[in-house]
Amino acid sequence: MSAIPAALATATALAATGALAGLGLPYRLRVAVVGVLTAGVGVAGGTAGVAALGGSRWRAVYSGLVPLAGAHVAVDALAGLFMAVAGAVLAAVAVYGIGYATGHGAHGLGSRTAQAVLPVFALSLVLVPVAAAVSTFLLLWELMALTSLFLVLAEHRGGHLPLGRSRERGSPSVRQAGTWYAVMTHLGLVLLLAGFALFAAQAGGETFATLRAGAHGIPPTVRGLVFVLVALAFTSKAGAVPLHAWLPRAHPEAPSPVSALMSAAMVNLGIYGLVRTGLDLLGGGPAWWWLGLLAMGGASAVYGILQAAMASDLKRLLAYSTSENMGLVLTGVGASGLFAAHGDKPLAALALAAALLHVVNHAAFKALLFCAAGSVLRATGLRDLDRLGGLRARMPVTAALFALAALGAVALPPGNGFISEWLLLQSLVHGLAVPGVAVAVVLPLSVALIALSTGIAAAVFVKALGVGFFARPRDERAAAAREAPPLMLAGMTLLAAGVVALALVPGLLGHGLDRAVGAVGLPGSGALTWGGLGVRLTDISARLEPLWVVAALTAAIVLATGLPRLYGRRRRRVNARLWDCGGGAPTPRMTYTATSFAEPLQRVFDDVLAPEQDVDVTPVRESAYLVERVRFQHRVPDRIEHRLYEPVLRALASTGRAARRLAGGSVHLYLGYGFAGLVVLLLALVVGW
């Protein structure tokens, strides 16, 4: 008997207590108690996950829990990995959340509803990977979707404003985000339901064990249909282009701890579902499945990071970056399936390990980034990078932590994102040995797309850090910012410790990762070994020792900065005023803003982004030559959303308007509809009998 059931029971009990405490306790106690209990859910769930990663397995059936079907649960290493990630993120973010919600009144995240829902959401994040039957899985999945929707709407009366400012009533953008999220997540659920229903009907049972056993007897077209339906649903949850439209709306509008949870834990479960269904339950499939995933992954990676480069809203930027990283993970999963389809199991294992490691890395740095953005938002009430600036001096710890996480996000050494992307690139580069024309075209293209997205990611996070935290404040609210309270810093420090550990000694995760890859039937160990501090690819004879990379980089930086300083001591420094071209002293308005920083990139990718500009000149009434006012508007709309979603929405709206014409107002007409419906139904019955 392992520790898993005990840990999961503890998590469930803590979540139930937390939900009751959130409902019952007064505001002052509520936030602290719920926060501690939620952190407890995270710790318990994480413990279960770590135990599963350590090699223990558990399965059980609670027949009374779900009517008719019974609740089937099972934990293997793959589930364990996602539980461990969710648990770790939960524990740290819950601590952060206590600080975030304290002292800002009983609204937003501190409200009764939000605090009651938060532990349930936490529990669902931990429990979704535990489900081992379709009905159980869908129930937990829907629980997760609903609770997260509640939390996204928590600040529907307007977001956090700095203390002492009047609050605006109602925030249309939150409502809009909630609508988008609700509609898209439920469309995803419909697809999932259809796919799994088809799968279960063909396999002859709904438990995962039956599905796994029955998958090979299903005709290939049906299998393909099941995969397409399920993959669409899961990639939409993962925020992959073109099903990402909800993500850059919902993540920015949610309270920051919730954004962190959604971006670092919930989005991962889309990947989990995809790996579980595609590679495990369906047992792999033909190459076209995986080529489709690779295409989606590549598109998400580049398009997501391009939109992030254009975004001037800090949280929107981070949300698009999530889309990018999930694209990279999808590329890894797709490559893994492709290699497995061609029979190259070790390479498939390597690609999947890279994808899963990137999930872990992304969770660590993205949770930290969202928390840091939340600190900024809480201190200034601003998310607009164009107005921020100068926060390094005012919020030094937050700035340092943001910088650390940004280092991970740009995927350059010594950041933690580098290791997983290096592994991913290794698997793709060596995948050229796999035969096939499509492979020969797609793999180099994927490598190029990953390289491109990494390059743009560097620009994105230089922008976020440089414009947001350095330079001078461009708004009085940014100038009046103060450092976040200690509990928020504590939560962020926990996450930062995770980021540093993943960057320096990823080998600690090694065997767990091997087991997770092994859980889907690929040879776990053998493709890559984790000798102490480094990563070694046995088949490919490539190795990486992050600790040495960090040591070498540190030495180089110390040398590069220290030597000139030593040398420069001998010269006399002259302090003079900055040359201002005769235009007067530089003001904050002259500094680089996020928009101006992104402008060159926008020019390069003009065809992809299609920015909209609008110049509106109003002349003085007396003379057309004298200009009274010039208005310049510049927007970079999400083009995919523009081209793909708006026609559909317009068609839906016009159908709705046309349907209103059916309601003419005459009672006879309404009665006639009922009569015609009845007669048609009876006729159908007669003819169909």
Added chain:
Amino acid sequence: MSAGLYTQLLDLACGAFLLAAVLVLWGRELAAIVRVFALQGVALAAVGLLLGAHEARWDLILVALAVGVLRAGVLPYLIRRALAVSAADRGSDEVRETQPLVNVAASLLTAALLTLLAYAVARPLTELNPTPATRALPVGLAVVLIGFFVLVTRRRALAQVVGFLLLDNGITATAFLATSGVPVIVELGVSFDVLLAVLVLQILTTRVREAFGTTDIDDLRELHD
């Protein structure tokens, strides 16, 4: 009562029941329509009585008598009273169904088609257990459809009330024929419901006439968003 006589009497009652529904479509004078509706109530009660006598069930006979009193006595009386009030108020214009949305000839044709449809739909049901009662089952369905048709095509509020009651008669007849009568308590509830509905509709009709000067409900066209 011999089996042959029972079958013939049941068929006669059902035929009268259906014919009354068709006559409602034919008539233009609201007073005549109400008279036909009362006749249909009698036929319905007869169906119930015959079934009760055949199966020697006192509760069924009781229910049939109650239904007869309500459908042939109370409800026609209520409608006639409302009719008398409007006739005294507005003259002959209000007591005639002058211009139905579908004219009489077409209405009769439609009634024939609906009856055919009812027979076609009920075929699988009669095949399950072919007794005289279930063979008459399509009549109940046909009256339901014809009642609905009256609701859709007639303009006067009182004609609509009759249409609604035809529909309910059809449902009751179907219940009698298909299940040899529903339990007393259910039938009591349904009948009470119908009575209340007619009372409310009567008040509503009066109000409509006071407010708009007519009970032509096609003039009420504001019911849309």
